[in-house]
Amino acid sequence: DAGVxxxxxxxxxxxxxxxxxxxxxxxxxxxxxxxxxxxxRGLELLIYFNNNVPIDDSGMPEDRFSAxxxxxxxxxxxxxxxxxxDSAVYFCASLEGSEAGNTIYFGEGSWLTVV
Amino acid sequence: xxxxxxxPQSLHVQEGDSTNFxxxxxxxxxxxxxxxxxxxxxxxxxxxVMTLNxxxxxxxxxxxxxxxxxxxxxxxxxxxxxxxxxxxxxxxxVGSNYQLIWGAGTKLIIKP
Numbered sequence: 001d002a003g004v005x006x007x008x009x010x011x012x013x014x015x016x017x018x019x020x021x022x023x024x025x026x027x028x029x030x031x032x033x034x035x036x037x038x039x040x041r042g043l044e045l046l047i048y049f050n051n052n053v054p055i056d057d058s059g060m061p062e063d064r065f066s067a068x069x070x071x072x073x074x075x076x077x078x079x080x081x082x083x084x085x086d087s088a089v090y091f092c093a094s095l096e097g098s099e100a101g102n103t104i105y106f107g108e109g110s111w112l113t114v115v
Numbered sequence: 116x117x118x119x120x121x122x123p124q125s126l127h128v129q130e131g132d133s134t135n136f137x138x139x140x141x142x143x144x145x146x147x148x149x150x151x152x153x154x155x156x157x158x159x160x161x162x163x164v165m166t167l168n169x170x171x172x173x174x175x176x177x178x179x180x181x182x183x184x185x186x187x188x189x190x191x192x193x194x195x196x197x198x199x200x201x202x203x204x205x206x207x208x209v210g211s212n213y214q215l216i217w218g219a220g221t222k223l224i225i226k227p
Contacts, residue, residue: 003158004158031213033213042217042218042219042220043204043206043215043217045213045214045215048213055213056213056214091158091159095213100146100147100164100166100208101147101164101166102164103149103161103164104149104161104215105158105161106151106158106159106160106161107158108156108157108158109156109158111156
């Protein structure tokens with residue numbers, strides 16, 4: 001199994017530019033999560049989907065952030081316009097089923113630097 | 116405000132020694148506790164998902180216990196090796212939704 005695949009792994013962009021992060025969940029997993037990791041706030045859940053439908057986006061910081069999941073094998077997280085405070089590691093994760101004992105699997109993260 | 120605390124924040128351990136650290140979480144509305152091992156530039160690796168009070172789980176030299184009544188979990192590493200150096204994160208799952216509350220992690224450094 002290839003695991004959760006994220007791209008790009010690293011991105012450096014200028015303030016004001018649009019950033020699109022991509023994620024391919026593990027095949028067969030029906031939940032997909034977007035997290036952000038910063039030194040100050042640790043791991044924060046931004047949004048999660050179930051069967052491609054956004055369920056909870058209360059963690060999305062502001063209107064500059066948007067996420068889509070057009071099909072079961074692909075999701076994007078977009079930041080427009082980007083700001084230096086958006087610099088962080090963005091993780092995508094996926095999960096099969098909803099039972100308490102199920103494991104959430106993470107991708108390797110997209111390291112974003114906005115200058 | 117729900118809070119998950121991990122202690123210590125960092126830990127230096129001599130190779131070969133055993134060690135343990137703690138994750139404290141709210142004792143109400145418990146659904147599950149997750150342990151992850153995270154090396155920088157890699158994906159967090161799932162170690163355990165614990166759901167029942169008194170659970171004990173083991174994976175090689177790493178084991179974990181769970182006490183949901185008092186709200187803590189211990190992670191033990193027996194005979195530490197350099198490859199155990201990582202940050203160990205725990206996450207508390209509140210109810211059946213997926214808002215995991217994450218601890219700040221314990222950074223473990225194994226000295227050869």
